[in-house]
Amino acid sequence: MELQTILKTSLKCKYHELNENSLLPSRLCYRDLKQDYHLSNLHEHEFRYVDNSDVHTWAVFTTVPLTDILSCDCKHNSSKRTIITLGVSGVGKTTTVQSCALEWAEGKGYHDIHLLFPLTFWELNLLKHELNILELLQTFYPELKELDPSSLNDNNVWLVLDGLDEYHLPLKFSCPTVSDVFEVSTVDVLVTSLIKGTLLPNAHVWITTRYAAATQIPDCYLLKETEVQGFSDEQKEQHFQTVIGNDDLANKAINHVKISRSLDFLCQIPPICTIMANVLKTHLKAHEGFKINPLNLTQIYTNLVKASNSDIITKLKKLAQVRMEEGGNVMYEEDLLESDISAEEVSAFSKECPLVLREEKGLHNTTVFRFGHSSIQEFFAASAKLDDIEANSLLSACCQYLVDVALQSTEGKSDVFLRFIFGLIKERQMLEPTDRLFDYTKKKILEKITSYSAVVLFHCLREYDSQALLNEVKFFLKFGFSPIHGLTPVHWKFMIQRTKAFEGMRENFEMQVSTRCDEKLLRELPAILKSRKAMLRFCNLTDKCCPALAAVLSTRESYLRELDLGYNSISDSGVAALVEGLNDQNCRLKTLRLQGCEVNSQACKYLATTLTQSLKLLELDLSRNDIGDDGLQHLATGLRSHECQLETLKLSQCNIEQKGCHYLASALQDNSNHLTVLDLSINMVGDKGANELFTKFDISQLRKLEMYHCGLTESSCGNIGEALKSESSSLVELNLSNNSLKDRGFALICEGMYAWCSLEKLNVSRCGITGRGCIFLAKVLGSVSQLYSGWMQKTGWQAVELKEIDLSMNCLRDKGVKEISTGLENPYSHLKTLNLSHCSLTDECCAELASGLASEDSNIIELDLSDNDLQDKGVRKLCVGLRNPQCKLEKLS
Template sequence: MKQDELADTLEDELIYTSQLKSDLEKKYQCVFEGIAKQADSTLLNKIYTDLYITQGGGEQVNTEHEIRQIEVAYRRLESPDIQINFKDLFKPHEQTQNIRTVLTKGVAGIGKSVSVQKFVLDWAEGKENQEISFIFPLPFREMNLKEKAEVSLKDLLCEFFPEIKGLDLTRKNKKVLFILDGLDECRLPLKFDGNEIWSDITSPAPLDVLLTNLIKGNLLPHAYIWITTRPAAAGKIPPECIDRVTEVRGFNDEQKEEYFRKRFTDQNMADTIIDHVKKSKSLFIMCHIPVFCWISATVLQNILEKKSKDQTDDTQESNTDDTPRTLTQMYTHFFRFQIQQSRRKYDGEYSPDISWDMDSIYSLGKLAFEQLEKSNLIFYESDLVDCGIDVTKASVYSGMCTQIFKQDTGIILGTVYCFVHLSIQEFIAALYAHLFLDKNKKNVFVQELMEPEAQNETLTGLLKTAVDKALESDNGHLDLFLRFLLGLSLESNRPLLQGLFSQEESIKQNNTEIVEYIKQKFEDSLCPERSINLFYCLNELNDQTLVQEIQKHLSEGSLSSSDLSPAQWSALAFVLLTSDEELEEFELQKFKKSDECLIRLLPVVKSSKQALLNDCNLTDKSCSALARVLSSDNSLEELNISNNNLQDSGVKLLCAGLKNIKCELKKLSVSKCDLTEESCSALAAVLSSDSSSLKDLDMSRNNLRMMESSVFLKD
């Protein structure tokens, strides 16, 4: 290319860049919390709070319910993982190759999309990453609308960003970044192995072919790719296509307070709200998620403003405790408030007395329940029509169901719907299960059955079915739904929903029966995570009896000599996990020296930095359980299992966890465990693996000869 032609090209590119920055700045400078588009917008730079982001997280897929991940993760926020700023996503560390593709994981509502918004805004305003010439944000939820189309990459970009029409993207000496936001919402198959190789950006191809080749580097190999996703969908991208994995862990305790202080100009109100959420452990843990901070702020601001104006005329409000302390109470307040806001904004009506649009709420609940069963978090007009929702009126519920109208891209791609957060979808799905029972006298889980017994279902029957289905789940996908379903059965939570149900049933009797039913479930061989969730369920039902029994044992120091029931062991794990004390050290001898006790308390081990399990009569059965802990998200840095009859079989099982990329164990003591050269070889393989963090290994007082010990001295 001649010098004058090159100069003209560069000048044109600067014009394209300037136009793109201007349009992206307008689009991304405001954040809409709640009712999209119609809400009062807030400048993103005014309220944005930095998130806790770490490098790493590995290639494994975490399919555990995200609320459970949150309850575990909040204890890992101060772990020694490598923290990273979003602005430095593509900057390699020392001895690291160039970073082309970054995968960022995080649970729903943790702040991935808002962080993308902030990244793009900082670039558009000229603050960060100015070495990048063009940034193209391409949300999967919007690309789904073109899933059946054949289009060239160039034409696709021009549809989303008409201001770049005429831009030559093939020039190698300019940086281009594609942001593929919301992989978990992708409805494309992403056939990385089956799709044909595609390298021409001007030739049409199925969208799936374009995306897989863009990620693999066949299309625009010099372009940078940033993909965001919820953890369960991370496995859709082959590990060899990813150069860096980061994880958004949400707000730590200081950032939670910072959010509320930025959210409110009235610092007295901010202080009051912060004090309230701190009083409830479950609420404070949930504030780890930015979206839950917004829900809490919305509800508590509304309550405080009503109190300050002394407006207590609404008997429905005044007859109930107006300071929510459980998740069900918080979400019930939120649901009621959003319905009131909808009437005020769209009908021009406001009254402290709620007026329910029964048909619309029922249809919205059906949508939430059916899509939850399919694990869908986004839906399109056809999904709404199938559930009987009038799409022309759907915006009335956009405080809970967000609409994205792509009217500023040059074309109208269509409308995408989703609940603001998965937990809101789960709450409304649980509400629908109650409404379905009230309306049809049938269990929503067996609604297709025509037998007479299915026609006269009781509330107790519904709750028991839900408990059983939640416990059958491998990943706990119904855990939070179950909490809400049980909480909504509580008599004290019904006044806020008065008028929704045709009749009030004998709730007191039903709750007594379901509490006993849940307690009986502890006698089964439940995995520790399901047991922990049952205690959160009992908390929603205001039953603390098992927890109080364990707290009495703890205060008396009698646990090591007590024969606890399975339910009491689970209660002990729950008490330790929800205590305000830091779980620095877990010492099994304080409780019971057995495999069974260790396995019952695995969630506590998982959240502790140091586990002292020495001299506890453990066998290889415990090693298998510990390997599962080390292979999952955990806080363990030191593990002492000395003076136990582990033998080589146990150490081999343990090594499966030690080799896992999620294992960050630095110190391991297996002294006096009846080990031989087989254990030496297995542990040597761990030490030589690239993923191992192990620095200190104690194998003293085992059946080892010098020759066998020398295995560890080899390069």
């Protein structure tokens, strides 16, 4: 117990600053590696273990507390008693060891452990002479002068060896080992003896290491394998808030990082997370609102060092270049001297820039230095390499050679180095985007598209251009052949899959019902930016979210093409904020829906500017907003512009009357080349408004016209019929329901459908049509299109007739339906859906309907007869037709 007290006092003194260091993670996650999961290629570059940006999903491992790993209850025998913990550089292995040791020393945890001896491999490098295990421990803990050998060989004793990757000597398990605590030998033999279990066979051994060094230890000596995962998403956010100190600014910084899946994954590593938080703290400006100007990895590191002493940076770059070739991150004083760097100047620099370089004291009061993270060393090495290449003026060819070298290495040791090379080329503006290096890299990516090499090169290319290869992908999707010579469609199909995964693209973004509010939306901006559609209806949003959404729209990296903000409290000022994003040259939004918001006429003034500037916006839905005639007058200013390429305009229930229709007609008279869908439903435009529109604008060029409940009568139907007659008419859907057309108006519509009409869907529900009107429809259903020549055979693609008609809520009666039924037997009819609900029908029409359904030429698959007085007798008659094998009906109401 006296030994334990002395050891705990020593550890508390050694690690007393640990709790004060704000850069340390508050909690780390550990995961067991199953026995059949042993990492297949531990020599691969470490970023490959944390960067999963090339896959849609990744494995989820069960995390376990450290107390489970460091349990004295775990059974072991002399040959298998070592626990190994793997992790990438900087992920927190040393912090874990020190935290564990301090908790034990302070009596806060691990009470089953009697003695715990943390040792570091970089300090073991300093011991050149032979010694025994007692002398080794007393070298690190000289206070333990009375260390009793018998107290060491117990299962509540732990020897913790931290940082195997920093040990200079290889571990040779084939060499003789020692078993006696008094037997002297070299340090490497003592270490292998502890691992093999010949020395202190009852004690536990815990080793931490980066991946590559773990291959030195044979599986047969490992009791358990674990892995440090680093920061969780929640911890990343907590760390950003701690470093930045302002919640709003921290959230913006987190959003910047999440835009790039690669940066987001790298933030699992605490030092990189700290670097990003510190750089973004100065990069982001509070007065810029939600403006998104993401930095790539190279730009983050460039910002980190740009204010540093240039003389020492130049020397460190050369040193990094040497260290990268030799390996290792710990720099002893002799390493510095070889690069003409004094310990004094490095020490001063480490105090000035602790994120770039840090100083560490150890055994025999030795001072060593480390880069803040191994990736900083690779950044400096890449910078030094480019300096060398630039001096030779063969930049493109030399970089092309580096790409080839990277491809030849299956272990990917130069993955991040090459990524920085491409990023620094962009930062220094050394090559134009048209340089052959980039075409060469693109081709190599596609040739290697199924391997991880493609991901590595993709990272590199994106450091130079965040949109790299997207134009080529769009070209392939549009034209169906490769824009790069020598590559097949198969290459591009794989490319599309990998691009989607790499970008984290998703088709839809929807908020959970329980989290629908502005504050939650502001935390989801990266997810919205990566989605093609943001479905935000009924999300309890206000104007507060609009500047943020505008920032997403104006970001070059945004994939958002459809934004639905329907039924939220978005006022005119919110629309004004959105328009700032819509008018940005980077905006590629195609669909904007604002139905049921609180938009008024002033908002239309803002939107009009978008219509005159945005060539991308194709659909605008302002339905259920009180924009009125004044709003439509403002909107008409934009619609009139030849820059406007709007294809769909929805203005249903907008309190528009005849005057508004006048403004719309005048605008479409000037610019009508693109509009294909127009919805004016539930606006009392009346015959005068409608006829002015029909006179000035050729509705036959529309694909869909919705004028439900618009106060129309038969006097509007003449112009509609004339449009349907047009040989060039493209009108496919027409909704005129809930208008007082009556039989005479319906007759004019039917007259337009006799010959060239391409109409497929017609809704004339509740239009005052009677059985007399059915005579005109029967003529349409019984006619043959003039597009059929006598010698032509009936084929599916020749269908130009009605496929769907809604006659519900018209008093057709039995006589009218009998007229229609004859048309069902037309061999050229393509009618599939017929709605006759609420049409005052009885059983008298059912025999004719049954006959039509039973005809081999009938294509009816859906029939609605609800709300009619058919009774059992009528249904029995219908069943005669339904029973016929030739009946194609699928749905009967």
